[in-house]
Every structure is written in structure tokens, then in C-alpha cells.
Amino acid sequence: MQNENLISVTEFCQYHHIDATFIQLLEENGLIETTMVQQTVYVQTGQLSQLEKFVRLNQELNIHAENLDIISHLLQQTEILRQEITALKSRLNFYEQFENNSTQPE
Numbered sequence: 001m002q003n004e005n006l007i008s009v010t011e012f013c014q015y016h017h018i019d020a021t022f023i024q025l026l027e028e029n030g031l032i033e034t035t036m037v038q039q040t041v042y043v044q045t046g047q048l049s050q051l052e053k054f055v056r057l058n059q060e061l062n063i064h065a066e067n068l069d070i071i072s073h074l075l076q077q078t079e080i081l082r083q084e085i086t087a088l089k090s091r092l093n094f095y096e097q098f099e100n101n102s103t104q105p106e
Contacts, residue, residue, distance in 0.1 A: 006035060006042035016055050025065035026054055031072055 013020050023043070026032045032051055035042045043051060057063045057071060 005045050006037070007045055007048065009034060009041040009043060012043065012051070016052075018055060018058075022055075022058065022065050023051075026051070026068065029066065029069045031069055 009020055009023050013023065020041075023032070023034065023041075027034050031054065032043060032047050035044070054065075054068050054072075057068060058065060063071060
């Protein structure tokens with residue numbers, strides 16, 4: 001793993017004005033993964049958007065870190081359902097177009 005793909009937890013916490021225990025709680029709940037390199041804890045840059053989402057949920061909606069796993073699960077389920085609705089709409093449009101084309105007189 002290259003260091004340019006890692007962000008220091010200390011720097012992240014300073015930037016977002018949060019305590020490092022917040023990151024530790026997220027890791028304990030399996031919501032993010034951290035990496036230790038030379039006694040410094042890092043998160044991968046690929047996790048930043050998810051991590052920032054957790055920070056916003058915590059700061060703006062006062063959702064405790066211990067409950068973010070529930071919110072994360074609900075958001076994942078919502079996204080899955082949204083994708084299923086999109087796929088079903090697409091299939092419905094296909095069959096509606098097929099039905100309209102087959103009922104038109106030639």
C-alpha cells in the first residue's frame with residue numbers, strides 16, 4: 001500500500017474538528033478500516049467520502065458513532081431499493097413500448 005493513498009487520522013480529525021476516538025469507534029463497529037504505518041494511524045483515501053458522511057451525520061444530526069452502523073445499513077438498503085426501482089422502471093418502459101408497437105395497425 002502506497003502512502004499517497006493514505007490520510008493520517010490525526011490530520012483528518014484536526015481538519016474536521018473531531019476526536020480520534022470517533023474514528024476508533026467507527027473502526028470497532030466495522031464501518032471503516034485503518035492502517036498503522038510507523039506508529040501512525042491512517043485511513044485509505046477511498047474511504048474518505050464514507051468517513052466524511054459519518055462525520056456529517058454525527059455533527060449535523062447528532063447521531064452517535066455507536067449508531068452509525070444502523071444508519072449505514074439503512075442507507076445501503078435504500079440505495080439497493082433505488083437501483084431495483086430504476087431497473088424495474090426500465091423493464092416496464094421496454095414492455096410498454098413493445099405493447100404500443102404491437103397494437104398499432106400496420
